[in-house]
Amino acid sequence: MARDRIARLGLAPARRAGRLSGGQRAQLALTLGLAKRPELLILDEPVASLDPLARREFLRGLMEATVEHEFSVVLSSHLASDLERVCDFLIVLVDSRVQVAGEVDRLLATHHRLTGPRRDPDRLPADQHVVCARHTDRQSTYVIRTDAPIHDPAWTVTQLTLEDLVLAYMDKHTADRRVALEVRR
Known part of the structure; x- marks a missing residue:
């Protein structure tokens, strides 16, 4: 699965991760996380440092992976526009306290x-x-x-x-x- 995903993303396996773009590094990190075939993947601000195009590609890849491999994702983000694209259940935390929670x-x-x-x-x-x-x-x-x-x-x-x-x-x-x-x- 990891090799297929790396090939599909166009990442050169011999290339050092430090030489990849921010978006490519994020995709590689997601691939490594998926390689363990988790039931639950917890991501803390995974797209915070990415440009809008890289964010969109990362989130699209994440959603494709959740469908393909049938796992759940807990994703924290300050970018509500990104959540709108991928979130089906929302929990709003302020100062570590739940303000509202429910299906979007x-x-x-x-x-x-x-x-x-x-x-x-x-x-x-x-x-x-x-x-x-x-x-x-x-x-x-x-x-x-x-x-x-x-x-x-x-x-x-x-x-x-x-x-x-x-x-x-x-x-x-x-x-x-x-x-x-x-x-x-």
């Missing part, structure tokens, strides 16, 4: 952005759980989680991308930790 399709189906006239969160229906909120003098924008349909005509409802969802939970956490500044004159 289900999470995206139950999270929405509401934009409308300024409204306090306690005036939202009980089944709409606020993930994060932003307010101006006249407008409120909420990211909410709900299984129920949203019927209030005052709100413009938009679907979230996976990146929007991740950032909403990260923003919620940082907003909870912000210290209000008071300026006295």
Whole structure:
């Protein structure tokens, strides 16, 4: 399997790994990990230092390998756009604490952005759980989680991308930790 993958990637077996490009080194590392035929492969930021094309190729190779060899992958990444291409189950961690977890399709189906006239969160229906909120003098924008349909005509409802969802939970956490500044004159 490793020889076939190396040949398919166009890597010269005699070439030193240190002379390979970042993308080629990442593919080689994945090949070495797959050579053991794991049931579970754990990858920590495997594409962080790769350019966009190399990232795409690595993730495509990873997905092909998971289908071909039937194993699971736990992948950590700060690049939500990459996760959207390959992830079917998401866990958002902030400061080592789980903020949300679930199947990606289900999470995206139950999270929405509401934009409308300024409204306090306690005036939202009980089944709409606020993930994060932003307010101006006249407008409120909420990211909410709900299984129920949203019927209030005052709100413009938009679907979230996976990146929007991740950032909403990260923003919620940082907003909870912000210290209000008071300026006295």
